Every structure is written in C-alpha cells, then in structure tokens.
Amino acid sequence: MMDIGRISGVLENTGKVRVAVFGDFCLDKYLYSDPGRDEPSVETGLPAWQIHAKRQFPGAGGTVTGNLRSLGAQVTCIGLMGDDGEGYELRKALQAIGADTEKMVQSEELCTNTYTKPMRLRPEGGWEEANRLDLRNFTSPSRALQQRLLENLESCLHDVNAVILLDQFTQRNTGVLTDDVRQEVGRLAQAHPEVIFYADSRAFIREFRHVIIKCNNFELMGPGVDSTDPEALGSRARELQQTLGKPVFVTRGSQGMLVAERGRVTAVPAFTVTGPVDICGAGDASSAGIVLGLSLGLSAEEAALLGCCVSSITIEQIGVTGTATVQQVRNRLAGRSKE
Numbered sequence: 538m539m540d541i542g543r544i545s546g547v548l549e550n551t552g553k554v555r556v557a558v559f560g561d562f563c564l565d566k567y568l569y570s571d572p573g574r575d576e577p578s579v580e581t582g583l584p585a586w587q588i589h590a591k592r593q594f595p596g597a598g599g600t601v602t603g604n605l606r607s608l609g610a611q612v613t614c615i616g617l618m619g620d621d622g623e624g625y626e627l628r629k630a631l632q633a634i635g636a637d638t639e640k641m642v643q644s645e646e647l648c649t650n651t652y653t654k655p656m657r658l659r660p661e662g663g664w665e666e667a668n669r670l671d672l673r674n675f676t677s678p679s680r681a682l683q684q685r686l687l688e689n690l691e692s693c694l695h696d697v698n699a700v701i702l703l704d705q706f707t708q709r710n711t712g713v714l715t716d717d718v719r720q721e722v723g724r725l726a727q728a729h730p731e732v733i734f735y736a737d738s739r740a741f742i743r744e745f746r747h748v749i750i751k752c753n754n755f756e757l758m759g760p761g762v763d764s765t766d767p768e769a770l771g772s773r774a775r776e777l778q779q780t781l782g783k784p785v786f787v788t789r790g791s792q793g794m795l796v797a798e799r800g801r802v803t804a805v806p807a808f809t810v811t812g813p814v815d816i817c818g819a820g821d822a823s824s825a826g827i828v829l830g831l832s833l834g835l836s837a838e839e840a841a842l843l844g845c846c847v848s849s850i851t852i853e854q855i856g857v858t859g860t861a862t863v864q865q866v867r868n869r870l871a872g873r874s875k876e
Contacts, residue, residue, distance in 0.1 A: 551609035560703030604825035
C-alpha cells in the first residue's frame with residue numbers, strides 16, 4: 538500500500554515547484570441561457586438564445602495551468618495566441634490565476650483557439666452543455682513562430698522543475714507541437730535530464746521521445762480496439778514504456794490509472810465520486826497532479842494516485858473548468874486512508 542501521509546505531507550512544498558506548460562492553449566468560453574427567455578429571430582424565425590451570463594477560463598494547456606496554480610505551483614506559459622479579442626481574454630484569464638504569460642507568443646497570423654460552450658438551464662435545474670462552437674487554426678504555425686516558441690522554452694529550462702507538453706489537436710501540425718517542434722523538444726529533454734519532461738498528446742503520443750508519456754486508454758489502444766481489457770492495456774503500456782525508456786501513465790476514467798515503469802505495470806484505483814460529474818478537463822487535472830507529485834519527489838505510482846485525486850475533485854464541478862486546492866486534495870486523501 539502507498540503511504541497516504543507521505544503524499545499529503547509533500548504538498549506543503551507545492552509553492553516551490555516551478556513548471557513550464559508548453560503547447561496548445563485555448564479559451565474556454567461558457568455562455569449561459571434559460572430556454573424560457575428564448576426569442577424568435579426576426580431574420581430567420583429560429584430561436585435566438587438570450588445569453589444572460591458569461592464565464593471564461595484558460596483551457597487545454599490553460600486547464601493544466603489552472604490546476605497547477607490552484608495547487609500552489611509557479612507556472613510559465615509558452616504557447617500561441619492570436620492578436621484578437623480571444624487572445625486578450627486568454628492572457629487576462631491566465632494572469633488572473635497568477636500564471637506568467639511573458640513567454641506566450643502572439644501573432645496576427647492565426648486566431649486564438651476558443652471553445653465556446655453554450656450552457657442551457659434544465660427544467661429541473663442545473664446546466665446542460667449544447668453544441669460546442671470551436672474557433673480553430675487548421676494550418677501549421679510558421680517556422681518563425683515555431684522557432685520563437687522553442688527559444689522561449691529553452692530560455693526557462695534553467696529555472697523549472699518540469700515541462701508539460703500539451704498536444705491538444707488530432708490534426709497533424711496544426712498546433713504548437715508540430716513534427717519539427719516535437720523532435721526538437723526531445724533533444725532538449727535529452728540535454729536537460731535534471732528537468733522532468735512530460736507529454737500529453739491526443740493523437741501522436743507514440744511519436745514523442747525521451748519524455749514521460751501520459752495518455753488515456755482509448756489513445757493507447759487506438760480506434761476500433763477494445764480499450765477496456767486491463768490485460769491488453771497493461772501489455773500495450775509496457776510495450777510503449779520499454780520503447781521509450783520513460784514511465785507511461787494511462788488514465789482509465791472511473792477505473793483509475795495504469796503506471797508502466799521499468800517493465801512493470803501497476804494499477805492505481807480511482808477515487809469514488811457520487812452525483813453528477815463533468816469529465817471535461819479531467820485528463821488535464823490528472824496531468825497537473827502527476828507532474829506536481831513527480832516534482833515533489835513522489836514515485837510514479839504515488840504521483841498517479843495524486844493525479845487521480847485531483848481529477849476526482851475537478852469533475853464534480855459542473856459547467857466550469859474545474860480546479861482543486863491543496864486542502865481539498867488532503868481531505869480526499871484522508872478519506873482514502875480510512876478505507
């Protein structure tokens with residue numbers, strides 16, 4: 538059994554942890570409306586939703602950043618945003634949570650990736666998300682922008698404990714971690730073994746080298762393959778870990794997490810959550826907990842438990858991009874120690 542007291546104890550030092558979040562940042566924009574206030578559009582006759590409230594959060598890499606900041610870590614953000622209103626709001630949202638945005642790269646060449654989430658009031662109360670509207674870039678960032686990003690990353694490596702590589706999009710070369718950037722990041726990881734490099738990628742996890750890997754069970758097994766068989770998952774995770782030579786973390790939703798390290802696969806159970814949940818951002822919350830734990834000297838298995846704990850708290854927060862505090866984590870860990 539893992540020492541819950543040890544995991545809880547190291548959280549006293551979260552303020553000393555410094556992390557660079559490098560990759561895709563988005564603006565999460567929640568728009569709230571009550572169907573009872575809908576009005577017919579004069580122009581189209583379609584219902585016009587009357588938005589009465591708006592909340593905005595940093596998403597993707599910003600979600601990881603938000604969780605790290607809520608847990609007390611210092612964060613430097615390195616990513617792309619457009620010279621537009623959404624870029625202004627994204628920078629403002631990151632600064633509001635105390636993140637360093639000086640190394641974010643802003644450009645007129647692209648738009649700020651934005652997830653607009655219409656939230657509709659249910660008749661029985663509570664909120665339900667309608668069709669999401671995404672503002673996206675579908676072309677590669679220029680070589681000049683890629684070079685600026687890499688220079689900004691390299692310039693902070695002497696001052697961070699860890700780098701989280703957040704690769705959000707499934708279309709090749711449409712985000713920060715292009716093929717060329719991914720290769721260069723692998724070189725930097727080799728050159729700086731004192732820094733924890735950790736990658737979370739939805740579509741290209743097998744193309745990273747010299748870094749710790751995190752993926753979910755679907756991303757590990759690929760489309761059309763049973764992703765629920767624990768033996769198959771363990772075998773695939775072990776194979777990937779042996780290929781990369783670095784630990785591999787595989788999230789499995791309510792089933793917890795698998796950790797592959799040194800040829801061994803360990804299952805880390807999830808925390809029980811009752812009531813409604815919103816799993817959006819759960820993987821990012823897990824990443825924040827894992828990297829924070831590794832930076833504080835926890836083992837891979839202990840860090841995985843911390844990641845499960847953080848995500849179990851964030852998914853209970855409906856209609857927002859959730860975060861967890863140190864005290865919330867300690868309280869939940871205390872509950873696990875009594876089981």
